Amino acid sequence: MPLIGKQVSRPRNRGLLAASYLPSILKGMWITLRHIFRPKVTMQYPEQTWQLPENYRGLPALVKDDGGRVKCVACFLCQYVCPPKAIEIEAQEITSGVEKGPKLFNINMLRCIMCGYCEEVCPEQAIFLTKESTTIGLSRAEMIFPKEKLLAMGGVRPDPIKKWARLTGVAGSRETRASEGGAVR
């Protein structure tokens, strides 16, 4: 049977020194030794942490506006868009009579894949991905975060368009309306 491809020639007699493997062992040890004097790359994790980039996507969280209101209006868009269906919302009326609010807002963090679709789709900018990345849990129930926990994680983000002032006619709404009207005319 003819050989296919190139035949590899192997060195036959490499001498006694090479046959003892000593040069190879010393060469390997020299590489190890060299690494001792190189800069250390290990990050001492619990003490040191990595500087996460600005656009890092960690666990999602709900936010309140500067008036202390839950920004979420239970429109169900995030629940609809969520690829692993990690979000569970139940809506309720809120006292303002204008908007809805979430009665129940659970995110199953074990389902969540931190894709950021909820943040992207949210019309009220009520849900954000935090930089939280080292949360772990001991049970599945523990990792379903309820509304209160999500709000505590998210904190406060001011509402630049002052939606509530326009909708409910409180807190300087007359001035807002007047100035807006003036601008339109």
Next chain:
Amino acid sequence: MSETLQGPIEGAGDDRTFDQWVMTTRLAEYVAWGRKNSLWPMPMGLACCAIELMAMVAPRYDVARFGAEALRFSPRQADLMIVAGTVVKKMAPAVKRIFDQMPDPKWVIAMGACASSGGMFRSYSVTQGVDEIIPVDVYIPGCPPRPEALIEGVMRVQQLLDDRARARRPSGAGRREPVGAGR
């Protein structure tokens, strides 16, 4: 312990008591201390989470600092299974069998969304969480989780192990007496 050993040791040159000279412990806690600092993980890498699992062992994160760097590809030598990735129904019997082959005591970390709950694969072909087939101790969310999160998981397993050993103490669960306190 006799009365004479409670006081300062004569001729020792200082006033340390017997309890301060000799460290005593319970066998269960001693064994747990050994186990805790030499967890040998079984890398059950099934998908992309395994890349982060490798990163955890690599020099940057270096899980050797916690004694868990000896990844054993033989289940007989491992005591911590890290399920990293999507457990499809076809793979599930193999995962279960490998878990059964691991000697007791053993722990399981479900790493990432897929292993913890099925993640985005709500599919007929995917196990909805590896805890449907084997008991899981620590769940790590993320897709994939950062190596830091996995290190947190390993540290949590170490803590669980310690707690379990200490809970066997008849004089009160989870209580640690300071070394050298009067017994």
